[in-house]
Amino acid sequence: MKKHIAVLALLAVTWSAKAQQKSSADSLMNAMSANDKPVRVAIFKSTRLVLAQTTEMVKKNELNFQIIHRFGDIAGTNGGGQTAFGIDRVNDVFFGFEYGVSDNFNLDLGRSTIGQLVQLEAKWALVHQTSTDSSPFAVTLVGEVGAKPYQVATFPTFSSRMSYLAQAIIARKFSSDLSLQVAPTYVSNNTPFPLLPGNEKSFFAVQASARIKLSNHAGLILDYAHPFSNFRTKANGFEDPIGIGYEVETGGHVFTVNITNSNSISEMNMLSNNQHQFSKGQYRIGFTISRMFDFNPKVKKDNK
Amino acid sequence: MKHISIILLAALLSVKATGQTLYACKNAQVSLFSTAPIEDIAAKTSSGNSVYNAASGDLVFSVPITTFKFPKSLMEEHFNSDYLESDKYPRATFKGKIKEQPDLTKNGSYPITIVGELDVHNVKQNRTIQGNLTVNNGVITMTAEFMVKCADHHIEIPRLVFHNIAESIKMNVNATYTAVK
Numbered sequence: 001m002k003k004h005i006a007v008l009a010l011l012a013v014t015w016s017a018k019a020q021q022k023s024s025a026d027s028l029m030n031a032m033s034a035n036d037k038p039v040r041v042a043i044f045k046s047t048r049l050v051l052a053q054t055t056e057m058v059k060k061n062e063l064n065f066q067i068i069h070r071f072g073d074i075a076g077t078n079g080g081g082q083t084a085f086g087i088d089r090v091n092d093v094f095f096g097f098e099y100g101v102s103d104n105f106n107l108d109l110g111r112s113t114i115g116q117l118v119q120l121e122a123k124w125a126l127v128h129q130t131s132t133d134s135s136p137f138a139v140t141l142v143g144e145v146g147a148k149p150y151q152v153a154t155f156p157t158f159s160s161r162m163s164y165l166a167q168a169i170i171a172r173k174f175s176s177d178l179s180l181q182v183a184p185t186y187v188s189n190n191t192p193f194p195l196l197p198g199n200e201k202s203f204f205a206v207q208a209s210a211r212i213k214l215s216n217h218a219g220l221i222l223d224y225a226h227p228f229s230n231f232r233t234k235a236n237g238f239e240d241p242i243g244i245g246y247e248v249e250t251g252g253h254v255f256t257v258n259i260t261n262s263n264s265i266s267e268m269n270m271l272s273n274n275q276h277q278f279s280k281g282q283y284r285i286g287f288t289i290s291r292m293f294d295f296n297p298k299v300k301k302d303n304k
Numbered sequence: 305m306k307h308i309s310i311i312l313l314a315a316l317l318s319v320k321a322t323g324q325t326l327y328a329c330k331n332a333q334v335s336l337f338s339t340a341p342i343e344d345i346a347a348k349t350s351s352g353n354s355v356y357n358a359a360s361g362d363l364v365f366s367v368p369i370t371t372f373k374f375p376k377s378l379m380e381e382h383f384n385s386d387y388l389e390s391d392k393y394p395r396a397t398f399k400g401k402i403k404e405q406p407d408l409t410k411n412g413s414y415p416i417t418i419v420g421e422l423d424v425h426n427v428k429q430n431r432t433i434q435g436n437l438t439v440n441n442g443v444i445t446m447t448a449e450f451m452v453k454c455a456d457h458h459i460e461i462p463r464l465v466f467h468n469i470a471e472s473i474k475m476n477v478n479a480t481y482t483a484v485k
Contacts, residue, residue, distance in 0.1 A: 032330055131370070296376070
């Protein structure tokens with residue numbers, strides 16, 4: 001009897017050992033695979049949509065060069081066939097240089113046609129959205145100082161031609177198809193812009209944006225902005241800027257074609273002064289071209 | 305009673321012996337290389353996981369896509385979001401068998417043939433891969449080099465960037481295993 005028990009016990013032990021071996025290979029694999037680190041989610045393809053900047057940063061030692069155009073009115077009194085639907089007129093051109101001091105801190109320089117505005121910007125990524133949702137959204141802070149360097153009668157001193165902007169951008173990629181962003185903003189102009197009686201120097205605004213993926217390389221981008229200003233009303237001829245665009249990314253380039261009622265590109269101009277109305281045909285074609293330059297030291301190819 | 309304990313002891317020892325046939329690697333190096341008219345693309349990870357069962361010849365591999373490091377961060381981003389879609393398919397895996405049964409107790413270098421299923425971008429392909437297995441005092445190192453066609457795994461390269469990316473990517477794998485106790 002004892003012998004039988006012993007044999008049975010032996011059989012049981014070896015059998016369970018075999019079973020264990022098979023499952024332990026799988027469980028070992030699973031255990032090793034379980035500790036995937038959360039990674040940063042890229043919410044947008046570019047640092048800029050039609051009107052708004054995004055939470056995306058230029059990485060360390062990289063330089064993003066942007067050329068942004070706004071053409072003339074497509075329709076209305078200034079548009080139509082005579083101006084090739086606005087293509088003949090250039091309302092605003094923005095040159096932007098965005099440099100990655102670190103992955104989370106960028107220094108940007110920009111220059112607009114409107115007001116010859118030169119702006120310096122610091123952009124700081126506070127929180128990134130992570131793949132594990134340990135941080136469900138990204139927060140990026142933006143601070144801008146702008147100056148219109150050339151003297152005009154209504155803006156006699158240099159300091160009267162200065163503007164400031166502070167913005168918190170909050171974005172989330174809800175799925176690979178949809179990213180949403182909202183950006184509470186504070187704008188302050190040393191002289192009310194536009195200089196009209198009753199206009200405020202400083203005001204709050206909000207920008208809301210979305211990106212809808214169309215394919216792996218293209219997306220539809222939507223932009224809306226609203227200044228909370230008692231003066232900037234429909235009755236006074238103002239309209240909230242709206243933009244819709246098609247974005248294509250090809251390796252190091254991002255190309256955007258858009259239609260917007262906003263004349264100006266820089267947020268300080270765009271939020272302060274948008275007196276262009278869709279109903280009057282005052283919407284225009286715009287485009288953004290950006291190219292990323294990489295100044296990181298070349299990694300040696302360890303390939304034979 | 306004595307007998308039982310002796311037999312049980314022997315059984316336990318045998319469990320330990322069978323446990324020795326499992327080998328694991330937590331830092332398998334996987335690199336990819338693509339040469340194209342405009343630019344060469346190279347990326348590397350050392351976060352691959354692999355388990356080798358010496359008794360059955362089973363070999364399992366799993367590599368997190370997001371751990372591949374590229375010299376250009378933009379490439380890395382596009383690799384993840386546009387080509388490999390790592391948010392949907394976070395890992396590339398291989399499940400197969402090594403045909404040969406090399407003697408792991410003897411130091412030496414053995415050519416091996418690995419037959420199995422390569423799962424990249426959620427598309428499975430049956431592959432036969434030639435590699436090499438080296439034994440050095442109980443430490444096993446496996447290396448392999450093989451080509452992967454982007455089209456085989458439904459990785460589409462748009463016409464606009466066609467000249468930047470080669471149709472076939474060269475993969476290099478280097479994994480060092482230690483026995484699991």
